[in-house]
Amino acid sequence: MQTCIYLDNNATTKVDPEVVEAMLPYLTQYYGNPSSMHTFGGQVGKAVKQARQQVATLIGADDSEIVFTSCGTEGNNAAIRAALQAQPEKRHIVTTQVEHPAVLNVCKQLETQGYTVTYLSVNRQGQIDLDELEASMTGNTALATIMYANNETGVVFPIEQIGLRVKEYGAILHVDAVQAVGKVPLNMKTSTVDLLTLSGHKLHAPKGIGALYVRRGVRFRPLLVGGHQERGRRAGTENVPGIIALGKAAELAQTYIKDVKHEKQLRDRLEKTLLETIPNCEVNGDRKNRLPNTTNIGFKYIEGEAILLSLNQYGICASSGSACTSGSLEPSHVLRAMSLPYTTLHGSIRFSLSHYTTADEIDRVLEVMPLIVERLRVLSPFNNDQADWLQGREVLAVGNGL
Numbered sequence: 001m002q003t004c005i006y007l008d009n010n011a012t013t014k015v016d017p018e019v020v021e022a023m024l025p026y027l028t029q030y031y032g033n034p035s036s037m038h039t040f041g042g043q044v045g046k047a048v049k050q051a052r053q054q055v056a057t058l059i060g061a062d063d064s065e066i067v068f069t070s071c072g073t074e075g076n077n078a079a080i081r082a083a084l085q086a087q088p089e090k091r092h093i094v095t096t097q098v099e100h101p102a103v104l105n106v107c108k109q110l111e112t113q114g115y116t117v118t119y120l121s122v123n124r125q126g127q128i129d130l131d132e133l134e135a136s137m138t139g140n141t142a143l144a145t146i147m148y149a150n151n152e153t154g155v156v157f158p159i160e161q162i163g164l165r166v167k168e169y170g171a172i173l174h175v176d177a178v179q180a181v182g183k184v185p186l187n188m189k190t191s192t193v194d195l196l197t198l199s200g201h202k203l204h205a206p207k208g209i210g211a212l213y214v215r216r217g218v219r220f221r222p223l224l225v226g227g228h229q230e231r232g233r234r235a236g237t238e239n240v241p242g243i244i245a246l247g248k249a250a251e252l253a254q255t256y257i258k259d260v261k262h263e264k265q266l267r268d269r270l271e272k273t274l275l276e277t278i279p280n281c282e283v284n285g286d287r288k289n290r291l292p293n294t295t296n297i298g299f300k301y302i303e304g305e306a307i308l309l310s311l312n313q314y315g316i317c318a319s320s321g322s323a324c325t326s327g328s329l330e331p332s333h334v335l336r337a338m339s340l341p342y343t344t345l346h347g348s349i350r351f352s353l354s355h356y357t358t359a360d361e362i363d364r365v366l367e368v369m370p371l372i373v374e375r376l377r378v379l380s381p382f383n384n385d386q387a388d389w390l391q392g393r394e395v396l397a398v399g400n401g402l
């Protein structure tokens with residue numbers, strides 16, 4: 001298989017070799033069912049218990065507060081449904097316009113089922129306004145579901161300040177922390193968060209395993225109903241190899257989190273040099289409150305997809321939005337919510353690094369990017385001469401909600 005310079009770690013990550021090593025015996029040797037009465041199954045149950053502890057430790061939770069799920073999407077669905085079922089009399093939800101589809105589309109579906117949803121706006125930096133949040137909360141608000149860090153821009157929301165406001169109204173706070181866990185330290189013991197979603201494949205475990213943190217005392221009804229697994233909070237025989245892998249990845253992440261300087265330095269160098277060497281480009285999102293591994297840069301007057309295809313020819317993987325929506329060629333809903341100019345909106349690229357990223361790889365990207373952008377701008381029908389015309393369209397495009 002082809003290797004590449006992989007700068008798309010917000011889409012998914014490489015499984016750590018130590019994680020593979022930890023999970024393999026649970027595919028081959030220890031295949032028992034953790035719920036079985038016999039010792040063969042029981043030893044698997046013990047390993048699952050240890051993995052639960054490892055995940056709990058990473059986010060400062062108690063192991064009884066961790067429910068294993070199949071992915072981040074399931075965690076979000078389960079959390080939102082559980083929060084609403086716990087307070088059936090309340091029919092209002094607060095979220096943001098920049099959530100992942102695994103939250104946004106659940107909210108849209110709930111709107112057809114008698115719920116009202118407030119989608120908080122974001123400013124040009126991708127930040128929400130805490131006053132707007134406060135003004136949207138009422139006694140009828142059951143749930144605020146707000147992401148920790150944005151997958152496209154890396155922008156981090158002030159979750160604890162959000163939590164204080166949400167708590168004033170007695171609502172439940174669910175946080176989609178799929179992009180944050182393993183990248184920034186979290187401590188549920190000192191947090192206002194009630195429910196928190198994480199996903200293994202974003203922190204060097206395989207795809208198809210995740211976890212939901214459920215604060216002790218928060219009433220929880222399962223999304224999947226059946227057997228008594230996960231203390232009745234998620235039915236279905238456990239994905240044991242996935243759970244062991246997530247446990248190991250969580251343990252390793254504790255070390256990596258302490259060493260994000262490496263990633264951050266490379267990200268900052270990539271960003272700074274691109275801005276210096278390529279005219280007409282800018283960083284999208286709040287540069288102060290951001291994940292250490294992500295940069296989203298708008299290259300004016302060209303198409304993001306064209307940049308991606310060119311990068312691909314050089315063996316460089318990046319992204320122009322979340323993988324789910326990138327097939328559509330529609331500009332990203334996150335960047336649209338930030339009201340970026342039309343000229344930037346279409347030419348935005350996300351580079352997301354990991355601790356595997358090397359200085360040589362960044363050098364290579366810095367070598368080819370100016371050539372790619374220059375070539376595409378020469379070919380572009382939207383070159384700088386037409387900027388005035390484009391700025392005119394920008395008003396139109398935003399007005400149409402494009």
Ligand SMILES: Cc1ncc(COP(=O)(O)O)c(C=O)c1O
Nearest residue numbers: 071072073100102151178179199
């Ligand atoms: C912020 C965010 N939430 C949820 C998800 C969905 O996670 P999963 O792919 O494990 O279902 C993703 C993954 O793209 C994400 O970035």
Ligand code: FES
Nearest residue numbers: 011100322323324
């Ligand atoms: S669900 Fe996979 S990238 Fe969004």
